[in-house]
Amino acid sequence: MDDTTRIKYLPIALKVIGLFFIFGVYPMMRLAWPPGWGWVPPYQQYQVIGLVIYATLGVCLILSTRNIAANIGLIWFTIWLNLICGSTMLLMELANRTGPVDWVVNIIVQYFIAGFLWSLMPETSKINNNDRTPPLL
Template identity: 55%
Template sequence: MDDIARAKYLPIALIATGLIFIFAMYPLMVWIWPAGWGLTPSQPEYEQIILGTFGVLGVFLILAAKNPTAHIKLIWFTIWLNLVYATIMLLMVLADRTEQANLIGNIPVQYLIAGILWYLLPRHKKRSS
């Protein structure tokens, strides 16, 4: 995919990710599938921190969609946050089998979001003189 196509799809991905962070994580973590998105047993204080952090990030991603190239650092932050979050959850699964549903819940989604945003980042190739 060339930079023109990436520039077309990156704002869409930023808005979709922002909406997921703002509106989907809470219902998934609390009502729809707590085992695949939350902590077992439930730890409301930590879950509120997670939801607040991702919710605020979601707002900024939606705002960044208007001019993604001006917000590359925010996009990189989002990529790394998702990678770190998913990896920590993966390590938790390896240490505690009660978290196993996260292997098909939030872990792959977090890695997927990081991968999509990374793939859609513009590639700046150096031109040879």
Template identity: 45%
Template sequence: MTRERRLQFALVVIGLGFAVGLYPMINFWPAGFRWMPQQPQYEQMITAMYAVLGIFLILASRAPHKNLSLIWFTVWSSLGHALVMTVHAVTDLSHWAHLVGDVPALVTAAALLGVLAPRRLTSPPS
């Protein structure tokens, strides 16, 4: 399997996770994915944002070389989001489960895309 095929597969899997996986995880494992006190408006907003990002990642899988800015936005925004959540989880130990829930999920997604995506397009793919 070529690097581009692995990237396409990762984009679809991560895209599906963002698009349809976040809301169930918030309800299935609230300690690892829901911040307390429960804030339904926040959950709806963040779920909508990640659902849209997930859909665009799936669309980007058709031609990753044409969507590098979206892929790298996903990498860096996921790392930034994970960093902020880590700080909150460490400073308020009632949220420690996020360190084994949504934080590593975002870091894993960022790492996969960051390893598989080219830094820049050196030559147009054939």
């Protein structure tokens, strides 16, 4: 895929992933995670904070489509966040293996998001944004 095609599809991907972070993480937490996973009691502060962080990142990704060149750092942060979180879950699961892999859906989703965004990242020098809007963050 050439850089022109990547630049064309990157805003679409950012919007879809942003919407997933806003609306999809909570259902995934409720439906895809195994029974008993999470903080006890459910919806304790840490779980809510995690949801708020992902929702905020989702909003920022959607807003970043206004000026991709100015928000490259945010996009790379999203890529590395998903790689690190997915790898941490994988290592924790391998270290504490007591049965079937509990976080397999989460690990796959996080690696998919990181790989998909990474594959759409053009060379930074090729992003020409005539919009002089300041960076989102």
